[in-house]
Amino acid sequence: MSDWKRDRRRGAHSEERESRSVGLSRWSHCRKRGVDGNLRSSSKVDGREKDNDRHIEGSHRYPDGRHSSFTTPESTGPVTRCSQQADWGSQVEDDEMRRDVHRDMQRYRRRILGAEVTERERKTSSGSSESNDSKEGDNIETDEAVLLRRQKQINYGKNTLAYDRYIKEVPKHMRQAGIHPKTPNKFRKYSRRSWDQQIKLWKVKLHAWDPPSENGLNEVLDNIEEPDLGDVMDIELDFPSLADSQNASVSLRTHLLSVEDDDCLGTPVKVQRTESTVEADMA
Amino acid sequence: MENSSDDYRIQSFDLDTQVLLKTALKDPNSVNLEKVCSIIVDQSLKDQVFSKEAGRICYTIVQAEAKQNNGNVFRRNLLNRLQQEFKGREETRARSIQEWVCYVTFICNIFDYLKVNNMPMVALVHPVYDCLMRLANPDALMNEEEVDCLVLQLHRIGEQLEKVNSQRMDELFFLLRDGFLLQEGLTSMARLLLLEILEFRAGGWMLSSTAHKYYYSEIAD
Numbered sequence: 001m002s003d004w005k006r007d008r009r010r011g012a013h014s015e016e017r018e019s020r021s022v023g024l025s026r027w028s029h030c031r032k033r034g035v036d037g038n039l040r041s042s043s044k045v046d047g048r049e050k051d052n053d054r055h056i057e058g059s060h061r062y063p064d065g066r067h068s069s070f071t072t073p074e075s076t077g078p079v080t081r082c083s084q085q086a087d088w089g090s091q092v093e094d095d096e097m098r099r100d101v102h103r104d105m106q107r108y109r110r111r112i113l114g115a116e117v118t119e120r121e122r123k124t125s126s127g128s129s130e131s132n133d134s135k136e137g138d139n140i141e142t143d144e145a146v147l148l149r150r151q152k153q154i155n156y157g158k159n160t161l162a163y164d165r166y167i168k169e170v171p172k173h174m175r176q177a178g179i180h181p182k183t184p185n186k187f188r189k190y191s192r193r194s195w196d197q198q199i200k201l202w203k204v205k206l207h208a209w210d211p212p213s214e215n216g217l218n219e220v221l222d223n224i225e226e227p228d229l230g231d232v233m234d235i236e237l238d239f240p241s242l243a244d245s246q247n248a249s250v251s252l253r254t255h256l257l258s259v260e261d262d263d264c265l266g267t268p269v270k271v272q273r274t275e276s277t278v279e280a281d282m283a
Numbered sequence: 284m285e286n287s288s289d290d291y292r293i294q295s296f297d298l299d300t301q302v303l304l305k306t307a308l309k310d311p312n313s314v315n316l317e318k319v320c321s322i323i324v325d326q327s328l329k330d331q332v333f334s335k336e337a338g339r340i341c342y343t344i345v346q347a348e349a350k351q352n353n354g355n356v357f358r359r360n361l362l363n364r365l366q367q368e369f370k371g372r373e374e375t376r377a378r379s380i381q382e383w384v385c386y387v388t389f390i391c392n393i394f395d396y397l398k399v400n401n402m403p404m405v406a407l408v409h410p411v412y413d414c415l416m417r418l419a420n421p422d423a424l425m426n427e428e429e430v431d432c433l434v435l436q437l438h439r440i441g442e443q444l445e446k447v448n449s450q451r452m453d454e455l456f457f458l459l460r461d462g463f464l465l466q467e468g469l470t471s472m473a474r475l476l477l478l479e480i481l482e483f484r485a486g487g488w489m490l491s492s493t494a495h496k497y498y499y500s501e502i503a504d
Contacts, residue, residue: 087362087363087366088362088363088365088366088404088406088407088410089358089359089360089362089363089366090359091405091406092358092362092399092404092405092406093355093359095399095404095405095406096399096400099399099400099402100400103400
């Protein structure tokens, strides 16, 4: 248990630091791409270890052995130590992302405004007097910097084996609200904290579809003593502060494992409960 | 529907490599894309025929990879390799005019084929212009190889280039006019090529039928 807590406290960035120095972190088997941006194949584990070392050795190093580039949460591939991305590969990728975001925005606008028109028509024809102002059209996030940042965060979550397995297993029309993770909508106006929180929770939920690991990960987590969370889960969790949310995600995670151990399916009921408290808070 | 391998001009490779390339076109994830990229770039720098059409095979691999798993390993490797070669272009030119010409042909071919959402790749615009400007320098105009390369690229991608940056195109053509008028020691072929490209651009990136007759119908009379 103590090992576990230490890792969680280090936060998400520890994943990057670990894979930087060694090539394999506890979670790197879930990552679709290695530190050099190359795709990992999910089948080989041991073979992959060697491949990753070779990748790291092959990529450019400074004379003192430091890496010259890393793949960070915000980038879609390796980036240089300074934030200025001088390599053409990254420039083109960034440009492509910018264009994709703009194109997404056009589509989203059309979809929303189209929906609003039908909504209005329906209201007037049915004589409804509701002044229900859910005008999404007025509430679209348009700041390019914000949209790009959000898109990068989404890409990072989608660039996982878990996500690949998830979308293959659960087609969109079969998804149930609350149970199945849903990608946060980057076009809605949210505060920075609210958005970051949604991303965090979404990624935690996606972990339920992590591929089974061969390097003893499950053993380690099995060895953690599981408290009896039955009564605890009945208490409404108060999510807002980040400190609390980290503890909450710990309990969420160990709970997911106990669910697996009990041979229950996926992430249903218990996740749903935490999720509903979050949504009540976010509304 | 399928392009025959002839379209990709891979006959110049040995058989094993041809198999590798064909696999890359159909199933990119099953091969080492970094290696495939290396093979293609290396060959483009040696083989003038291949460098003229290598863009097409690159395009197909990029599309195939994107479709298969949304990846762009090949594209990233390709662009970064192009950048590497670009940085060392002056040395390359000093070492071998032919290799330099192959490089320019290749990067322009990539510019032509590899688009992002139907727009040219921004990262390549200035480098391509830099290469063409180099070809328009006095010392380069003395080599028919380089003049020939220059006008060929302008025929193929001049219009697109002008659209994304007309100012640099203007600058390039200042150099070409100067070269045509003032450069001593130009061969008559070189002067002919320059005159043709000047007319070509002036005509909106096409030749009038009379101009075409002048430059291209040798056989008629």
